[in-house]
Amino acid sequence: MLLLAGASPAALAQETPPDVTVQEAQRPTVPGETQRDPEDVQRSSASADIVVTARRREEQVQDVPIPISVVGVKELDNTGSFNVARLAQLQPTLQFYSTNPRNSSVNIRGLGAPLGLTNDGIDQGVGVYIDQVYLSRVAVATLDFLDVAQIETLRGPQGTLYGKNTVAGAINITSKAPSFNFEGRAELSVGNLEFKQAKASISGPLGKDVAVRLGVAATSRRGTVFNVATGNYVNEQDNIGLRGALLWRATDNLNLTLSADYSRQNPECCAQIYVKYGPTQRAANRQYPALTAAFGYAPPSTNPFDRLTDLDADLNARNTLGGVSLRAEWDVGPGTLTSVTAWRFWDWLPANDRDFTGLPITTLSQNPTRQDQFTQEFRFAGEGKGFDYVIGAFAFYQDIHTTGTQRQGPAASRWLINPSNALSNDPTVLDGLTAENDIRLKNFSGALFGKLNWNVTDEITLSPGIRVNYDDKVGSYISIVRDGQGNLVPATGGTPRQVEQRTALQPQAFEDEAYRAWNVSYDLTASYKPSRDVLLYATYAHTFKSGGLNLNGVPVVAGVAQTQLAQVDPEKVDHFEIGAKTQFWDRKATFNITGFWTIIKDYQALVNDGQNTTLRGYLANAGEVRVRGIEADFSIRPSERLNLYVNGAYTDHEYVEFTNAPCPPELSGGPAPTAANPVGAPGVPGAPSPVVCDISGQWLPGISNWAFSYGAEYNVPAKIFGKDGEVYLGVDANSRSKFSSNASRSIYTDIDGYTLANFRLGFRTDEGLNIFGWVRNAFDEQYFDVLATTPGNTGLISGNVGDPRTYGVTVGLSF
Template identity: 25%
Template sequence: MKSSTFLKSALMAGVALPLGIASATSVSAQEAAADAPIGLEEIMVTARRRSESLQDVPIAVTAFSGSDLEMQGTADITELALSAPSVTLEASRATNSTLTAFIRGVGQQDPLAGFEQGVALYVDDIYMARPQAALLDVYDVERIEVLRGPQGTLYGRNAVGGAIKYVTKRLSDEPELKVKGNLGTYEQIDAIVSASYPVSDTFRIGGAVASLNRGGFGEYVTNGDEHYNKSILAGRISAELMPSDSLFIRLAADYTKDKSNPKSGTRVNPGAVSGLPVLDSVFDTYADAQNHPSTAALGTDNDIEAKGVNASIEWEVNPSVTLKSITAYREDYSKGVIDFDSLPIDDMDTPGIYDNEQFSQEFQLAYTGDKLTGLIGFFYLDASASNEFDVVLGQLGRVAFGSELAAYTYGLIDTKAWSVFGDMTYEVTEKLSLSFGGRYTNDKRDADVFRENYLGQNSPAFGSPNAIGLGPSSDFEASKTFKDFSPRVVLDYKLNDDVTVYGGFSQGFKAGSFDPRGANFIAPEVVDGFDPETLNSFEAGLKATFADGRIRTNIAVFHSKYKDMQIPGSIPVDSDGDGTNDGFVGSVTNAGKATIKGIEFEGDFLLTENLTMRASMSALDAEIDEWLVEGVNIADQREIQNTPSFTSYVGLNYAMDIENGTVNFLGNWSYKSSIVQFETPVPEIDQDGYSLFNASIVWTSEDNKYTIGLHGKNLFDKLYKTSGYNFPTLGLENNITAFYGPPRTVTASFGVKF
């Protein structure tokens, strides 16, 4: 984006500020006395690991309460990106529940082992090390916070781009049972049940279970199966113990099973050899890889399973000191088939397995004094991530070798990391505060990678024991340790009780690693791995409340220098020199330098006693400054992926009291400008700017026992691409495919509390 365009977007933002002030929570007439002043409800967050007002936190953070998310019919966390500035959240290509997240131009698109995400995801303070099964459905949630910019001095795991905090509800001190059901278009049927029970004054148990089901937006035209469907069973259970007023213990477990059908892209071009035309519906596909002999070893079902257990202990030693321990173990297993060609033939099909596990331990010491408040902590992570897959080039193999060709890859990356971190806030005066912190990280990566091409239906690992090996292209073990110290310093000043300005510097760090697709016999340098990436970010902001609490605005401007950003990719190769690509190798580029700067605005405005509005925007200028290839800077040919230069959102909520309750009428509009899917533009799968419109009507009984809602999403049925694959020279069919966001849907919801 050119500077003039950026300035124009910033100017547009400035014009929008007076209109872009809104509230997610309205105040009904039942809640306010006739003679009492009305104002916006205060938003409390724990962005700094302590409960405080959003307006007092010198960090760019967006908070979503559970009640607001339920009122809007939010299905999963990707919908947060509609209103959170500078945020892109989407299902990774060819997956239903793997998360791709970018904040302020920083993220990671590749979900393979070895590639750590640039945006950290926490569930109840538990770090989710892998993106598989991380596209969380929203149910039984207390709130979700999205923190923008580097995070590391307050959180267990360092994050270059930002963090998402998913906080589930604490158990009630009264017996409670909630039942919610959803019925909607495309045969949507959901059932969510949550309950809690106080066994005694010091012991509570509870949990929630969700069955989330929907038919497909399209179909597999070759076999008649549903495409883009949803079949998820998820649950959580917890126990809370309070032996004394100063001690709190929580034990919890969770489980998710995703049996949704494999998701395949839609072809953007006719088949180059088969001649099959592009389908009329972008949600339909010719794909049939799950029924091909080459994928029989995995069966026909997509299968994703994730589970975890954790324990947290919080002890208030005295009014000034609190100690906390967070222990967690998680694992997930995924098997499925990617049909890269999206055709009924095996031109480029991939049966694959992801197998991940992690153990983490975090200790915190929180201190609250008259002048000094803060936290110091220790974090340990022991994680293992592996992927194993075939790339079956059946059609090419039969033409070139008289037999299917399967390229087998096994990659295992182990991580052992520990860090010491801390962040303190010192009140210099009643109005001026200084926050300072730092993080020391020690990250060790161990890699075990093997690759070999086979003639035969598959490799031996995927059901062809008699396949003929053509010799390994990669076979190596390697280890490397990365160390770093990352500082943070922020000054904030209260101009008055309602207005705070802040400014500061923070540094993000992500360790290097190894490419699990690296072919060391072809490119020996892959044994050395790729380098860490760092981000130096300067940020200033203003947080203000006006008009007797009716107006709340938060503005942030930032300027970041991104160095050695890790960009993985796959390069087709011609192994026998016959002019036809018959395989690929992994390629990770540490792009030299990039500059990302921008302005973000969020506002809440209580227009009347019953009408509220929320608005947000971001204007980003993201430029790659240096990208060297054989000594030549090709930065002008590269772009930062998944980062729209402009986003905006406006949402209205009108609450009307009726005789037996309250009816809320909600509507919102969101806009995202154009994005590129990869670092090199691919017009067939890149997405132009687009708008989405959503609306809801929700009735809540006077005693809050019953709710009935009607939610419409993407009301104008906009077609928009979320991701894609670009393999025009691998296989014979010009394999470029695109994945799309949901079409128009309508859902009726029913809830009751006992």
């Protein structure tokens, strides 16, 4: 079950908080920590207090004036939440969307990253941290969690302590620390679809002052979509991860932790399959039905839940990520000095079928990338009479090099060139046409920050914070296009063949485009604690998501790259929040509620005109968006036998002002309107299309108005195989209402609401044995993760179907 501190279900009475065990209570004190004895730990457990580090110090979660969801290792294991995608099913306002590991978005309250293709030149808006190290790319979210102790999801802007790109919140992942007591755990799961997962960790002392921990995780699963062209299943899982940590108690006042991890994902993935045809305003002979009829082609099924495809290009999603970090914690008397030094890398080696059909239109599409990042953070946490504080400095450097290739095939001419042009019948015009892209980014960021908690009285605390940040980004985008014979395609002029070639793949280049800016984030929280079990708070935050560069290319007019569109302005965020955290019935029940109102000016939105294939999408700034709503989290444990929880959120969201937005597909592809022939009806072939659309007042993508997660677990004492323990039955589920899956809401890409329910039945003992059977998506709900329009504005809508019903058995043992 879920420890939502802001909604905790499980582990409320007999479970120790996930990062505080009796063994850990006996370990040496880390500088800056308060030593707990075992009795204190048991009392904390019984009162359902969860320890978090959301404000860069240990605190009980109910005392922190931030809406936080906390999930411990037991909850991760029981619910099968081994990555962020699964974690999102437990938390109503955490959203995860992915068409492949690179093109993934992690959003909180619908904010964070634009839904669609990733652009290296901008940053995400939800900070992901593992053991206090910032991860600049969200691809890590698709990999398995490695030996995790707990995960804190902080909702709302966290710019003061967590940095510039946390306008929507932060995910703070804490790994299990090396232990001076010998301990270990192992877990094995098997299920349908050839699912296999193994996790193991071991920890213990290497000497009086040195402890080590090693962890490993591996997951594999057969694909959920059958490719009739190749005779095998695709969209599979194939993950492996390793992590090691060494803790050296250098002195009584200084601890050093050296950590290293490596994760690799290498599935045959990721196919987006035929969902439906949605008529556009393009000429009828250039839309999907006429184009496929010209080839005598039909998809293997027009029902996406038959889970069939015939994609003929290579599919690959090799995703490798890892790094090394050194954390030093030094008790210097007046406070604790922390240094976190880290290097991380990300290698991405993909292959895609960008025509989304079994026809040889695009035969190669890949954008392999290598990214290295270096980070250094210094923090000093101190306290005085009636106040405490954190001050620090942070530096970040990132080097990205992407080398992309797109190649057209023998069907491209007929598919992409207007049939009224005789060249459409000549396959050699576009066959072999290749764009080779070289994309580079050097990204530096530096910041100074501070946070103060001033206890005005015993009940009232004021917490101001500030962060001053500098960004320096320099990027280049070069796309060289050659025809099938290897001849360069010019950016302007040329023969009729070359005109059609650059309509399909546009050569362009801009180098050393720079974005440099200073920005300031600040916030103020006032909290009032009238009693031990009630906390009231209000927050105002002004923060930003840094500007950046369009590194997927920019529009080209008359052969000239529109480099004025290469830069993207920063998002400017004003956020208001009020909340209450309460516990009652002798702390057997927890009820937390939050109201929030977020306004973003210059919102970074994905733009793609849909007219042709020359651009993979670029970014532009919408005038203003607004997201507001209310979240409520409730959990109760009336006895040691039963616990229940329900978390819900209502979110109202809209583009307040976006007058120059890209039009949805049903209003795209037609000729330019005139006074005599104005904009035509949506989805009517040949009708005139507006140049841009005013989508002010429309939904933002990816956000449901209503979202819930809920569950319960009941146990009874039992003795099985001579072992004393308990038999338990658990259920967890999540529901969400309809949401848009397109940057400009379309009648073709709304995804209907759905409910996913999961069950488990098992037996566990106090000695660490846990055996349970599980079924996920128990009612085999048919749903989509993502729907998308495809290049060329042909009316083809593709999508990612959600997982079908899965079931299996898990055996775990810890000591």
